Amino acid sequence: MTQRQKAYVAALLYACIIGFSFMFVKIALAVANPMDTLAHRFTVSFLAASLPLLCKQVRLDMNSKDFLAILPLATLYPVLFFAFQAFGLVNTSSSEAGIIHASVPIFTVALAAHFLKEHSTSWQRISTLLSVAGVIYIFVMKGFAPEMANTKGAILILFSTLSLACYNVIARSLTKRYSLFVLTYIMTVIGMIAFNGIAIIQHIIDHTLTAYVTPLINSDFLVAILYLGVFSSLGTSFLSNYALSKIEASKMSVFNNLATLITIFAGVMILHETLQYFHIIGAAIIIIGVIGTNYFGNKKETMAE
Numbered sequence: 001m002t003q004r005q006k007a008y009v010a011a012l013l014y015a016c017i018i019g020f021s022f023m024f025v026k027i028a029l030a031v032a033n034p035m036d037t038l039a040h041r042f043t044v045s046f047l048a049a050s051l052p053l054l055c056k057q058v059r060l061d062m063n064s065k066d067f068l069a070i071l072p073l074a075t076l077y078p079v080l081f082f083a084f085q086a087f088g089l090v091n092t093s094s095s096e097a098g099i100i101h102a103s104v105p106i107f108t109v110a111l112a113a114h115f116l117k118e119h120s121t122s123w124q125r126i127s128t129l130l131s132v133a134g135v136i137y138i139f140v141m142k143g144f145a146p147e148m149a150n151t152k153g154a155i156l157i158l159f160s161t162l163s164l165a166c167y168n169v170i171a172r173s174l175t176k177r178y179s180l181f182v183l184t185y186i187m188t189v190i191g192m193i194a195f196n197g198i199a200i201i202q203h204i205i206d207h208t209l210t211a212y213v214t215p216l217i218n219s220d221f222l223v224a225i226l227y228l229g230v231f232s233s234l235g236t237s238f239l240s241n242y243a244l245s246k247i248e249a250s251k252m253s254v255f256n257n258l259a260t261l262i263t264i265f266a267g268v269m270i271l272h273e274t275l276q277y278f279h280i281i282g283a284a285i286i287i288i289g290v291i292g293t294n295y296f297g298n299k300k301e302t303m304a305e
Contacts, residue, residue: 007246008294014239015255019262021232023270028224032215034086037225039199040215042078042192044229049188058181070183073174074190077167078233082195084160092153098260100157102135105293107165108253115169118248123296128250131257131289138264138282164256168249175245184238191233247294254293261286 001009028037052058089097105128112118120128174183203209215221243252261283267273 003246007243010239011243011247011252011255012258014236014243015258016262017231017236017239018256018259020266021228022263023266024224024227024232027220028215028228031218031221034089035195035199035202036212036215037228038082038086038195039192039212040225041228041233042188042195044225045188045234046192048230048234049185052181053185060182060185062178062182062186066178066182067186070174070178070186071190073167073170073183074187076163076170078187078191078237079194080163081160081167082191083198084156084163088153088156088160090153092157096154097157099136099139100154101161102132102257102260104161104164104168104256105250105253106132107162108168109250111165111169112172112249116172116249118172118250120250121296124250124293127289127292127296128254129289130292131254131286134282134285134287134289135257135260137285138260138278141276141278141282165253168244168253171241171244172249175241180238180241180245183241184234187237188234251294254290257286258290 025037028041032040053060085097109120109125109128113120171183199212200209203212240252243255264279265275265283268275268279
């Protein structure tokens, strides 16, 4: 298997983990508020990421200059991405958030062209728009009625989307300078510090500090947090960093829409939700868009070589 093929496998695993994570988020949010959930999931991520260091299987070779270079990446994802998403979902529906989030590939293509000089072909751009259209089609058919009261939430979700697009672009260059472990570990540490800090300060202000640890005695919450912390936070950071070290940011970004598709089918298979005809049509559109974005990109590279 070539390095590029391994990158696509990593991107596919990334989409699968993100797709199934929605169910575990719902389980966790039934027990704790969004900020506490983020705090605990990144604490689990930090503990899991620290195991190789404690066992002396890897070394963290970096200095303060390296930390400052990675800090903007970690600030974008996970800190700003999840923070904007958590507060945005308070003021908007999941359908609206899903449609806005589907625009990640469009922003990534534009930013990658400007900053990384990764110019896509016309067919790549059409395929990217096709994958976005597939997501929007599914949400519209499920029932979508935007309201002016949701403007604040929509803006926050848009900022979350832009944060992820910027992460795709910055990670593309940093993965060539730093090891995957260093990048992933620093991202995890900063996420853990940021979300625990916000959660604890909120509880101190509200005089509800015991509520911060109460969810940890709930078995369902612990299972959800283990999945979200180890796989959905730590695992996806490693997989996305690896994929971005081998393939273009624009190609990687369309896998976010594939994750939306996997979330829908996970609901059908596990939660026994109803599969409608528009799910199948939307799925076909998304898959065609993802394949087209990567196929025409590889074809362009072959012709250039």
